[in-house]
Amino acid sequence: MDDAMIARIRANPSYIELKRKRGAFSWILTVIMLVIYYTYIYFVAFEPGVLAEPIASGDVTSIAIPIGIFVILSAIVLTGIYVWRANGEFDRLTRRIAEEVQ
Amino acid sequence: MRRLIVNGLAAGIVALSASGAFAAVAGQPGSDGPNWAAIAMFVGFVLVTLGITYWASQRTKSRAQFYTAGGDITGLQNGLAIAGDFMSAASFLGIAAMVYSSGYDGLIYSIGFLVGWPIIMFLMAERLRNLGRYNFADVVSYRLARGPTRAMSAAGTLVVVALYLIAQMVGAGQLIKLLFGLDYAYAVIIVGILMILYVTFGGMLATTWVQIIKATLLLLGASYIALMVLIHFGFNTEALFAKAVEVSPKHLAVMRPGPLVADPISAISLGMALMFGTAGLPHILMRFFTVADAKEARKSVIYATSFIGYFYLLTFIIGFGAIVLVSTDPQYLDAKGALRGGGNMAAVLLAHAVGGNIAMGFISAVAFATILAVVSGLTLSGATAVSHDLYANVFRHGRVDEKQEVLVSRVATIALGILAIVLGIAFEKENVAYMVGLAFAVAASANFPPLFLSMYWKGLTARGAVAGGVLGLVTAVVLTVLSPGIWVTIIGNKTAIFPYSSPAIFSMPLAFLVTWLVSITDKSAEGKAAAAAFDAQLIRSETGIGASKATAH
Numbered sequence: 001m002d003d004a005m006i007a008r009i010r011a012n013p014s015y016i017e018l019k020r021k022r023g024a025f026s027w028i029l030t031v032i033m034l035v036i037y038y039t040y041i042y043f044v045a046f047e048p049g050v051l052a053e054p055i056a057s058g059d060v061t062s063i064a065i066p067i068g069i070f071v072i073l074s075a076i077v078l079t080g081i082y083v084w085r086a087n088g089e090f091d092r093l094t095r096r097i098a099e100e101v102q
Numbered sequence: 103m104r105r106l107i108v109n110g111l112a113a114g115i116v117a118l119s120a121s122g123a124f125a126a127v128a129g130q131p132g133s134d135g136p137n138w139a140a141i142a143m144f145v146g147f148v149l150v151t152l153g154i155t156y157w158a159s160q161r162t163k164s165r166a167q168f169y170t171a172g173g174d175i176t177g178l179q180n181g182l183a184i185a186g187d188f189m190s191a192a193s194f195l196g197i198a199a200m201v202y203s204s205g206y207d208g209l210i211y212s213i214g215f216l217v218g219w220p221i222i223m224f225l226m227a228e229r230l231r232n233l234g235r236y237n238f239a240d241v242v243s244y245r246l247a248r249g250p251t252r253a254m255s256a257a258g259t260l261v262v263v264a265l266y267l268i269a270q271m272v273g274a275g276q277l278i279k280l281l282f283g284l285d286y287a288y289a290v291i292i293v294g295i296l297m298i299l300y301v302t303f304g305g306m307l308a309t310t311w312v313q314i315i316k317a318t319l320l321l322l323g324a325s326y327i328a329l330m331v332l333i334h335f336g337f338n339t340e341a342l343f344a345k346a347v348e349v350s351p352k353h354l355a356v357m358r359p360g361p362l363v364a365d366p367i368s369a370i371s372l373g374m375a376l377m378f379g380t381a382g383l384p385h386i387l388m389r390f391f392t393v394a395d396a397k398e399a400r401k402s403v404i405y406a407t408s409f410i411g412y413f414y415l416l417t418f419i420i421g422f423g424a425i426v427l428v429s430t431d432p433q434y435l436d437a438k439g440a441l442r443g444g445g446n447m448a449a450v451l452l453a454h455a456v457g458g459n460i461a462m463g464f465i466s467a468v469a470f471a472t473i474l475a476v477v478s479g480l481t482l483s484g485a486t487a488v489s490h491d492l493y494a495n496v497f498r499h500g501r502v503d504e505k506q507e508v509l510v511s512r513v514a515t516i517a518l519g520i521l522a523i524v525l526g527i528a529f530e531k532e533n534v535a536y537m538v539g540l541a542f543a544v545a546a547s548a549n550f551p552p553l554f555l556s557m558y559w560k561g562l563t564a565r566g567a568v569a570g571g572v573l574g575l576v577t578a579v580v581l582t583v584l585s586p587g588i589w590v591t592i593i594g595n596k597t598a599i600f601p602y603s604s605p606a607i608f609s610m611p612l613a614f615l616v617t618w619l620v621s622i623t624d625k626s627a628e629g630k631a632a633a634a635a636f637d638a639q640l641i642r643s644e645t646g647i648g649a650s651k652a653t654a655h
Contacts, residue, residue, distance in 0.1 A: 001638040001648050009641050019644065026224040033220045037213070041373045044210055044359045045366035052358035060347045061340050062357040068209045069415065072216055076404075076411045079220045083404040086228070087397050094645050101647075 008101045018093040025085065029078050040071050139463025140281055147315070147471045148296065154311045158304035165504045168305035168511060169236040169486055175310055175392040181405020183310045183479075184389050186317030188215070188380075188410050190476045191273050191469050192538050194320065194417065198449035201421020202429070202441075205346070205356025208421050212414035214373050218380030219407040226381060227403050228396035229557050229643040237483065238387040238549065239491045242556045245635035247564035247628050249496050251552070254571045256491035258548040259384040261575060262541045263484035263518075264525070266385075267477060269537040271526030273446075274473040280443040281450070281466040290526040293474055298519035300478045301485065302512045306392055309478045316475040319468045321413060327449070327465070328416040330456035331423030339419075346425040356425070371607035372539075378610060379542030382549030385483040396646055417449075424448040427455040481518045488514035536587040539604060543582060547574030547609035551617055557643055560636040563621045563629035570617025574609050581605035 009015050043051050051064035166172050175183070193215065201208030234240035239255035271290055278289035300308045335342045343357065350356050380386065390399050428434045434442055434451045441447050450469065454462035489511035494502040551574055552567040582588060584600035621629070642648045 001642065006637050006641060009645070009647070010637075015641075015645070022644075030221060030224045033217060033224075037217045037373065037377070038370075040213070041369055045369035048359040052354075059340055060344045060354065060357060062206070064206055064358055065209075065339075065343075068206075068213060068418075071213050072411045072414060075217050075220050076408050079223045079404050079407045082220075082223055083400045086400055091397055097645055098647055 005101065009097065012097055012100055014093050014096045014100060018090060018097065021093075022086070022090050026082065029082055033075065033078055036071055036074050040067065043067075137281065137459060137463050137466065139460050140466040141463075143463055143467035144282075144470050147319075147467055151296075151300065151308075151312045151315065151471075151474075154315075155300050155304035155308040158308035158311065162303070162305040162307055165508050166235070167307065168508050169482075169490065170388070170391040171306040171310055173392060173394050175398075177393060177398040177401025178405055179310065179314055180389055180393050180398070180402035182317045182409065183313040183392075184386060184402060184406035185409035185413070186313035186320070186472075186475055187386055187389065187479050188406070189317060189320055189413055189472065190270065190538075191277065191472045192269060194324070194413075194472065195273075195277070195446040195449055195469060197414070197417045198421045198424065198452075199445040199447075201418055202424045202448035203445055204360050205350065205352065205422075205425070206358055207360050209414075209418050210359060210369075211376070212417060214376030215380070216407070216411055216414060218377040219403060219410065221377065222381050223400065223403045223407070226554070226557070227390060227399045228646075230387065230390045231393065231396045231399040232643045232646045232649040233557070233639065234391050236388070236391055236490050237486050238382075238384060238553055239487070239495075240391075242552050242567060243495070244556065245632050245639050246556065246562070246567055247632075248500065250568045251564050252491040252495045254552070254568045255549070256487040256496075258382075258544065258571060258575055259487040259491075260484055261579075262382075262384055262545050262549065263480050263487075264521075265537045265541040265544065267480050267484075267518075267522045268525050268529050269534045269541070270473050270477050270480070271522050272529050272532070272534045274470070274477070275526055275530060276444075277446070277469055277473070280447065281470070286530055287527055290523055293477060294519050294523035294526070296474055297478045297481055297522070298516055300474075301482050301515045301519075306388075306482060309475075309482050310392060312471075312478055313475045316468065316471045317409070319464075320472060321409060323453070323461075323465050323468050324413060324416040324420065324449075326461065327423065327453050327456055328419040331419055331427070331452070334423075334427070334456070342419075342422055342426065346422050349430050350425050356422075365602070367607060368603040371602055371604040374610060375539065375543045375546050375604045375606035378546040378550045378606070380545075382545030382553065383542075384487065384545075384549065385479040387553075388479075388483045388486065395649075420449050420452060423456070424452040428452050431455065477522065481515055481522065484518050485511045485514040488518075533592055536582065536585075539587075540578070540582045543578040543604055543606045543609065544575055546606050547578040547613050548572070551610065551613040555614070555617055557639075559621075560633050560640075561621050562617065563624040563626070563632050565624045565626070565629065566617045566619075566621025569620040570613045570615075573616050574613030577609035577612055578605050581609060 051062060051067065053063050055061050055063050055066065162168055197208050197212055200211060230238065230241055233244050239252050242255050243251040271293065274293045275286040275290040278284050279286045300312055331342065346356055347353050389402065393399050393402055428441070428448060428451045436442050441451060450462060450465050453465040489507050493510045494500065494507045548571050552571045555562045556567065581600045582605055584598060585603060585605065586598040586601070587603060589595050589598045
């Protein structure tokens with residue numbers, strides 16, 4: 001890739017749009033995942049008693065179980081959301097960039 | 103010639119099993135004879151996979167075919183294969199065993215193993231695919247001086263592969279000894295030889311299909327056991343947990359975080375090692391180059407994440423099922439009330455409890471197949487580090503004949519296979535429980551920082567990457583040796599010099615810090631050239647323009 005091509009791509013509106021949208025999207029999702037996981041780890045490490053509460057009085061099932069399952073499902077759902085948008089919107093933008101700068 | 107080898111070996115295994123080399127089965131309850139169902143299913147698996155290896159060998163000629171199956175693997179296939187790499191015997195039997203003995207703590211580990219995947223997806227997957235051709239070192243050395251960064255990445259790869267291989271080989275030997283009654287050394291040698299055959303002849307194509315078949319069988323087997331447990335309790339999980347709390351000696355403690363993550367620093371450190379280690383495992387990263395483009399790479403990750411997440415939920419149910427159905431049944435316990443064959447047998451014995459000899463045989467065969475598939479993937483990535491990084495790029499400076507490189511890779515596969523057998527036998531009596539954890543810590547501290555910064559930070563120089571990577575590797579290993587797991591348990595000292603169970607919370611930030619510090623003080627011409635090449639690299643990583651299509655040609 002020569003310097004002229006680099007300059008052309010960097011000035012391309014579709015490229016600027018892709019970079020802005022995808023950059024924000026992937027960092028937001030990353031932060032959401034890190035917050036969910038490290039909040040969970042925080043409670044495991046510092047407040048395990050909170051997680052030991054039963055989900056309803058008289059039950060043995062602790063809230064740690066649905067919370068753990070929630071962390072697992074959130075990882076799958078967040079990944080799915082990213083793939084859905086990237087394989088649609090972002091790939092369309094990427095194709096447009098390739099066509100426009102050739 | 104190949105057909106001859108394949109058929110010969112298959113016949114050998116059949117003969118071995120028929121001649122009674124599979125002696126009494128220690129782990130099988132209620133009978134002293136071998137578990138023929140397990141042996142028959144395992145021999146079936148071996149025959150099918152050797153057939154696939156023969157088919158793959160006809161399609162594995164070029165370098166791209168050997169390393170990455172020519173980029174022809176689909177997203178779904180690759181997702182299953184990644185899930186297969188991840189669902190090792192250690193995670194299936196080990197996490198079920200952890201739930202069996204400690205209850206909830208097993209889920210904390212599962213979650214840690216899983217949450218690395220979204221991060222890989224959001225920040226790395228498509229950039230990796232757009233920049234690399236065969237392995238992650240391609241990406242690290244994309245704009246940095248090739249020799250030193252390749253050598254460093256190869257060192258990181260080989261250390262992770264060696265640690266992981268030893269853990270798998272020792273696990274394989276012990277498991278097979280228990281399940282099939284086969285002598286430990288024979289078991290390790292069979293695993294080693296089969297793995298050498300798969301990888302040497304079939305390359306990535308055979309390795310991927312072995313992994314796909316095994317992942318499918320493992321998901322089916324685990325689904326079956328978990329379903330039977332749920333049916334037993336009429337799909338009422340409260341009833342399952344209530345019974346577990348009643349019969350477990352720990353009672354209500356099985357429902358909450360417990361001793362495995364007793365101190366906060368260890369908990370966070372372990373969380374970091376699991377999360378970022380995944381993003382630095384060479385055999386996993388290599389799988390991103392077996393698909394055609396970024397789109398398929400993304401599909402791989404969502405399939406893999408879904409399968410792995412589902413699998414961990416099953417493992418949790420299986421662990422609790424074992425507390426209720428195995429720990430209360432004397433036929434599964436020894437005189438002291440411990441599991442026959444050791445803690446790792448929880449899932450296998452539960453299979454017997456819910457489905458008799460056939461189900462137990464199936465799970466045993468799948469566990470063996472799991473080890474076989476995982477060691478194949480590990481060996482292939484280790485061989486690639488030797489042939490593609492060390493031989494082709496460090497010693498031959500990139501001037502190398504493709505045929506020669508593939509030959510070196512095949513020789514390296516055989517050498518690594520023999521090494522794995524030797525190490526597997528040497529470590530038979532050792533406690534290898536810390537090795538997978540250490541492999542993740544090294545991956546997070548030595549491989550992940552340079553890889554991540556090479557894609558995101560313009561200022562990264564080769565000196566910085568090498569200094570940070572090497573220091574991360576050394577720190578992770580040294581701190582692990584000084585930690586309670588080795589310093590007290592294995593060496594026998596009274597107190598550990600490093601009090602935490604995982605080094606990642608120190609070694610990973612240190613690697614980042616040193617990489618940054620050395621890079622900003624590096625005023626060499628090489629460093630300037632690396633910065634100048636960043637824009638082109640960034641655009642290619644973002645758009646795929648100019649990316650290798652990973653075709654077979």
